[in-house]
Amino acid sequence: MDLRVFTEPQQGATYETLLRVAKAAEELNYGAFFRSDHYLHMGAVDGLPGPTDAWITLAGLARETTRIRLGTLMTAGTFRLPGVLAIQVAQVDQMSGGRVELGLGSGWYAEEHAAYGIPFPKEKFGRLEEQLAVVTGLWNTPVGERFDFDGTYYQLSDSPALPKPAQARVPVLIGGHGARRTPALAAQYADEFNIPFASLADTEQQFKRVRAAAEACGRRADDLVYSNALVACVGKTDAEVKRRAEAIGRDVDELKANGLAGSPAEVVERISAFRAVGSQRMYLQMLDLDDLDHLELIASDVMPQLS
Numbered sequence: 001m002d003l004r005v006f007t008e009p010q011q012g013a014t015y016e017t018l019l020r021v022a023k024a025a026e027e028l029n030y031g032a033f034f035r036s037d038h039y040l041h042m043g044a045v046d047g048l049p050g051p052t053d054a055w056i057t058l059a060g061l062a063r064e065t066t067r068i069r070l071g072t073l074m075t076a077g078t079f080r081l082p083g084v085l086a087i088q089v090a091q092v093d094q095m096s097g098g099r100v101e102l103g104l105g106s107g108w109y110a111e112e113h114a115a116y117g118i119p120f121p122k123e124k125f126g127r128l129e130e131q132l133a134v135v136t137g138l139w140n141t142p143v144g145e146r147f148d149f150d151g152t153y154y155q156l157s158d159s160p161a162l163p164k165p166a167q168a169r170v171p172v173l174i175g176g177h178g179a180r181r182t183p184a185l186a187a188q189y190a191d192e193f194n195i196p197f198a199s200l201a202d203t204e205q206q207f208k209r210v211r212a213a214a215e216a217c218g219r220r221a222d223d224l225v226y227s228n229a230l231v232a233c234v235g236k237t238d239a240e241v242k243r244r245a246e247a248i249g250r251d252v253d254e255l256k257a258n259g260l261a262g263s264p265a266e267v268v269e270r271i272s273a274f275r276a277v278g279s280q281r282m283y284l285q286m287l288d289l290d291d292l293d294h295l296e297l298i299a300s301d302v303m304p305q306l307s
Helices: 015-027 054-064 082-096 110-116 125-140 181-189 200-216 238-247 252-258 264-276 292-301
Strands: 002-007 032-035 069-072 100-105 147-150 155-159 172-175 192-196 225-234 260-262 281-286
Touching: 002 015, 015 032, 015 054, 015 292, 032 054, 032 100, 054 069, 054 082, 082 100, 082 125, 100 125, 125 147, 125 155, 125 172, 125 181, 172 181, 181 200, 192 200, 192 281, 200 225, 200 264, 225 238, 225 252, 225 264, 225 292, 238 252, 238 260, 252 260, 260 264, 264 292, 281 292
Parallel strands: 002 032, 002 281, 032 069, 069 100, 100 172, 172 192, 192 225, 225 260, 225 281
Antiparallel strands: 147 155
8 A cells, every 4th residue: 555645834834844744754754745726715724825836836846855746736727728737747757767656637626716716617627628738648658749639628730749758657547436436437438546535435436437347448447546635634542533533523433434544553544444345546635744753653553554
């Protein structure tokens, strides 16, 4: 089970904070540092000092880390044109020496679009499908050849399809709870399928849908990686778990029911249950980014038991 760190900087974090977390995650041998792609806080927080851009953040981290993989859960398709996104991701992949992964979603948070003057189109899923076709098509076009695309939402003509990422193939993550279109899209374009904040039963059902969709389009279901994202709240004692839950404004019982909360032994058991239904990778949503001791505890008391 690959454990990865997943952050939500729109809730309030500077680049320096994210850098500390990413470096700590690298030193503690987590599989990756991922961040969300949002420009507005959610819930009862002020979001100070304000949002940071996902790909600018990852560009900085690419130069200030050496081993850990870097990515997004999920880049909002509404924020960037696909040709521009392909250039951005390829450049950050070059800057990192080939450590980048692209999670791409349709975008959903209407309020952040209104707050920063970003168009919020009604038909987002069709746009996402074309964005995936354009981004992967640009990367897959051999050097010296040209790329054209004539879609409903995007048109590219005589593109040199440059630059290329450092990796032969940048892993693409697609995720969500949709029962039909999401599995089909993952089967066509994804290297990894992620289901966020889901129960065991919903995880198992959605993984089965994606596996069936992959087989239906001629892929081996096992060619994809299957992953979850869940909030983490781990402590050596009940008091420590409660303190960490209070720090992020959550209830311990609710976190135990819907996330990864409790003692290291309880969290190992919980993650193992997800592994039993097909999960291979867990993104630990870390909401208190000043609590580096939390990362250390998971690395020392949870990670070894899942190796």
